[in-house]
Amino acid sequence: xxxxxxTPSNKVTxxxxxxxxxxxxxxxxxxxxxxxxxxxxxxxxxxxxxxxxAADDSGLPNDRFFAVRPEGSVxxxxxxxxxxxDSAVYLCASSLRAGVGxxxxxxxxxxxxxx
Amino acid sequence: QQQVKQSPQSLIVQKGGIxxxxxxxxxxxxxxxPWYQQFPGKGPALLIAIRPDVSEKKEGRFTISFxxxxxxxxxxxxxxxxxxxxxxxxxxxxxxxxxxxxxxxGTRLQVTL
Numbered sequence: 001x002x003x004x005x006x007t008p009s010n011k012v013t014x015x016x017x018x019x020x021x022x023x024x025x026x027x028x029x030x031x032x033x034x035x036x037x038x039x040x041x042x043x044x045x046x047x048x049x050x051x052x053x054a055a056d057d058s059g060l061p062n063d064r065f066f067a068v069r070p071e072g073s074v075x076x077x078x079x080x081x082x083x084x085x086d087s088a089v090y091l092c093a094s095s096l097r098a099g100v101g102x103x104x105x106x107x108x109x110x111x112x113x114x115x
Numbered sequence: 116q117q118q119v120k121q122s123p124q125s126l127i128v129q130k131g132g133i134x135x136x137x138x139x140x141x142x143x144x145x146x147x148x149p150w151y152q153q154f155p156g157k158g159p160a161l162l163i164a165i166r167p168d169v170s171e172k173k174e175g176r177f178t179i180s181f182x183x184x185x186x187x188x189x190x191x192x193x194x195x196x197x198x199x200x201x202x203x204x205x206x207x208x209x210x211x212x213x214x215x216x217x218x219x220x221g222t223r224l225q226v227t228l
Contacts, residue, residue, distance in 0.1 A: 004158070033215065042121075042204045042218030043159065056215060091158055100147045100210045101166070106158030 002026065004107035006092050012113045013082055021077040021110045025094030032075050033104060034067055035091040043091055049075060050098050082114045118142050121205050121219030128226050134192040136222045138205035141186065145207035147214065150179065150190045153202045153221075162203070163190070195226045 005024040013019050025032050031050055035043035045059040049069045057067070064082075069075040079086055089111050093104040120139045128134045138148075149164035165172045165179040165188065172179045178191040192199055202223050206216040 031214075035216075040221070042119075042206070042221050043216070045215045045217070048215055059215070093158070095214065098214060100208055100214050101164070102214055103149075103161050103164075104214065104216065106151075106160065108156065108158050 004092055004094050004105055006090075006107040006110050008110060009108065010111045010113075012115065014115050015082060015084060017082050017114075019079050019082055019112065021079075021090050021112070023075045023077070023092030023094075023107060025073065025075070025092070026105055027073075029094035029096055029105075030072070031095045031098040031102070031104075032069060033093040033095075034075070034077050035093065035106075037089040037091055037109070039088075046077070048098070055098070079112075082112075084114050087112055087114045118145075118217050119205060119207050119219045121222060123222060124220070125223045126225070128192075128195045128224065130195065130197060130226055130228050132195050132226075134190075134195045134199070134224055134226070136190045136203055136205070136224070137187065138189065138219050139185075139187045140207050142207070142209070143186070144209045145217075146210050147208045148179070148181065148188050149206050149208075149216070150177075151204045151206060151218075153204065159204060192224075195224075197226045197228060200224055200226050 034046040037043045047057040052072045067077045089109040093106045095102040151159035153159040176193045181188045205219040
């Protein structure tokens with residue numbers, strides 16, 4: 001079956017611009033996570049959705065970052081006034097449900113480069 | 116503050132050898148410890164995971180050893196193969212936090228012929 005898909009696969013933008021990154025989770029998965037992976041580092045948690053609501057957004061670095069999941073399936077991570085430090089791979093993961101022990105399935109990521 | 120420390124940063128092992136990657140954690144509330152494998156250009160994929168009520172879990176050539184008192188856990192890859200060459204991440208999560216994962220910094224494994 002189809003895994004988690006993310007679009008675009010690569011995004012180059014200029015400092016100060018607005019970007020949107022899309023995640024299509026595995027069908028039927030209720031939990032959706034966003035992580036950010038900087039070069040040579042492990043993924044860092046950004047935000048988690050259970051259904052349509054953001055259940056935990058404690059990892060968002062500042063108010064330039066925002067994510068939505070309006071219908072409980074596709075999610076969009078939005079970054080306003082991008083900065084060079086936002087350059088990273090943004091990973092999306094989904095799991096059947098939230099909870100310890102539930103496997104998170106990751107997408108291939110969107111590689112964001114802010115010039 | 117890095118809550119999960121991983122070592123070594125990189126590892127070279129000959130084909131057929133044993134690869135060992137270590138992780139240590141600080142937060143005693145962690146109660147789920149997965150290992151993820153990541154190939155270049157791909158997202159991480161779950162390899163094997165353990166809960167703290169057991170000291171060892173084996174799946175094929177992959178074994179997790181867990182030492183609760185030392186707050187350490189390790190991944191052993193037996194009979195390492197060139198196809199195992201990838202970056203490995205340990206991670207941890209806390210019950211009640213919807214499994215948001217805290218990852219280590221990763222180990223780049225290269226298995227040579």
